[in-house]
Amino acid sequence: MQTRQEQLMVILAQxxxxxxxxDLAALLGVSDRTIRSDMNKLKQDYPGAIQTHHHKGYRLVAQVLEDPNQPSPLGLPQTQEERLxxxxxxxxxxxxxxxxxxxxQDLYVSPQTLTMDLHQVGQLVGAYPDLDLEHDAKGWQLKGPEFQKRRLYRELLTSELQGDFLNLDKVLAIYQEFDMVWxxxxxxxxxxQADYQIRPASLPILLLHVGIAVQRMLAGQFLYHRQDHPPLAAKEEALARxxxxxxxxxxxxxxxxxxxYSIGRLLEAYQAMHELASQVNxxxxPLxxxxxxxxxxxxxxxxxxLDFLSDADFKDRFHLHLQGLIERLHYQVELPNLFLQDMKRQYPLVFDLAVTVxxxxxxxxxxxxxxxxxxLIAVHIGSSYSRLERPWKARAILSAPQHYPLMQSSIDRLKASFGxxxxxxxxxxYVSEAQLLHQPVDLVISFMPLTQSLGLPTLQVSTFFNEEDELALVSLLNQVEQRQTAIQLALxxxxxxxxxxxxxxxxASSPEQVLTLMAGDLAQAxxxxxxxxxxxxEREALSSTDFDYALAIxxxxxxxxxxxxxxxxxxxxxxxxxxxxxxxxxxxxxxDSDWAFTQVFFKWLGQCLAHPRQLKSLLAASSRDDFLAAIVGEFPHPSR
Incomplete structure (x- = not known):
């Protein structure tokens, strides 16, 4: 598959x-005829994956059948995490x-893969009392009390929207060359079996390092024992062997x-991080x-x-990472290129921090x-950054009768889930427009029918604040946050x-030509x-700043x-x-003093890259004012 065709699959999937x-032609800077040719090729390579409509255009309707002899198109929702x-x-x-x-048939994956996925789902469900994933001749079914199902749904939703920067499912889905699940x-x-305790919070990154070691060894790149290494404890050595x-x-x-020795040192370090070596050769x-x-x-x-040193996990994990880095440099071992493009696309600010560091x-x-x-450095920075950063909160007015006890439990659930x-x-x-005039309000949530337009994003929820209400509120909050970021950036x-x-x-014919011209004008001014x-x-040489959608920063x-x-x-x-x-x-x-703007810019960039349509008007802008208007215009005022 050509790079442009990979881009098309990413854009359609997202x-x-x-x-x-x-629109696709405008995003990628090619002709309509080129898009038609690429789409015909993709439909041949991945039958049933792309639907065509004379007026509407193209859309991705299914994941592609798994084929071990064929590379998977980038961006398709076919990782184990997404299927789970x-x-x-x-x-x-x-x-x-x-x-x-x-x-x-629905997911376009093999029954064998689905069986493994469903067993993994069963393990996840097992963490919730009274819930059980049962299967018989009729199929698979989730059994248990409704309140436990709702709790699982809320936590699933929270994980999908916020989640850990790097969780266990993401680690298991990273490696394509071998079965990381096994x-x-x-x-x-x-x-x-050995009753060897590892902190649950450390397990994903420990397994990430284990996976890197396995991938390296299967590729024939080995580490060898050095005389200056301190001996391993018997338990760690036995486990590693x-x-x-x-x-x-x-x-x-x-x-x-x-x-x-390498695996044993990982075990020692992640079980007792306070015993990390303070110096290495x-x-x-001595370093x-x-x-x-x-x-x-x-x-x-x-x-x-942000005070990264206040995060004890970050200090310990990065200390351990440095030990591994020194060893890799000594043996000239190269890391596999694991999830680099996804990291750059989903976390541009974190990745750029990692480049600087x-x-x-x-x-x-x-x-x-x-x-x-x-x-890999971006992984450590990102996992700490997500804990240290104080997230922006939407400011809301609640419309709900305060004398209604039944409604109070719903309000408490709302606050607990979305605090x-x-x-x-x-x-x-009751809320009127006059009450909102002198308050910095972003949205209104009402448990009662509204009789007038308030001129603000508004969501009416049911008395019992059910799963449908939660999903609607998540969607509205995303829209409000996206627009807020776009307005901040435009201002x-x-x-x-x-x-x-x-x-x-x-x-221009090359990046160097573009950059020389633009930088020259800035220097002349x-x-x-x-x-x-x-x-x-030099920054481009380290890691190019281009993204999927015909964009470079x-x-x-x-x-x-x-x-x-x-x-x-x-x-x-x-x-x-x-x-x-x-x-x-x-x-x-x-x-350096404008770092706050940098944060807003990269946050906006991440939102744009998650929504392909939002780049079309930026590409079409023919002036400074058009460009500024397009930023806000791509995130219209959410309404309900």
């Missing part, structure tokens, strides 16, 4: 609806038994016994890892204003870290974007230093700006950038 050929969520929702919503045949089950079984023997038997390969000299982690945490705080770390170690190493996203400013028996962007730095139909362009090119590794400014180029025709062809280039030249 749009969850019809997209016209001319789908199956759980289906079992919760439908009381009728679900047959393997029907599910296989590896994880075998590894956890050995730990349980047994694990590697099992992996070798499963995959019919011979793994050097010395590899047990690096290039013939103080404790000091390095402290300096790195301070560097992160200087960058984003990796550059700083590389300068301390005297090396240039690979893009795959940057991706992390919602701040209730006040509660009234601030107006200060940073000048008409003379908006380039329409720019003729006195906005950036002579080091700006070299720093931008180049920026320097360090601030080299006298004044914060953005330059935007809408190219006359797409050019090859990194992985993808690019049509729209947004060059960031920001001072």
């Amino acid at each position: 749009s969850q609806g019809w997209l016209k050929g001319r 969520h789908y199956l759980l929702k289906l079992l919760l919503a439908d009381s009728q038994p679900q047959t393997l045949k029907e599910l296989s 590896v994880a089950h075998y590894f956890q079984g050995l730990l349980k 047994k694990f590697l023997q099992g992996v070798g038997k499963q995959y019919k390969c011979r793994i050097p016994a010395a590899e047990a 690096y290039q013939g000299h 103080d890892l404790t000091r390095l982690v402290q300096d790195l945490g301070q560097h992160l705080q200087d960058l984003v204003g 990796s550059t700083w770390l590389g300068s301390r170690l005297g090396v240039v870290l690979s893009e795959a190493e940057i991706g 992390h996203r919602l701040e209730i400013l006040a509660q009234y028996d 601030q962007l107006g200060d940073f974007l000048e008409s003379r730095f908006f380039y329409q139909d720019l003729q 006195g906005y950036v230093t002579p080091d700006f362009l070299p720093s931008v090119l 180049p920026h320097p590794l360090q601030a080299h700006s006298h004044q914060s400014v953005l330059a935007i180029a809408n190219l006359a025709s797409p050019i090859e950038w990194g992985r993808y062809p690019v049509k729209l280039v947004i060059l960031l030249a920001l001072k």
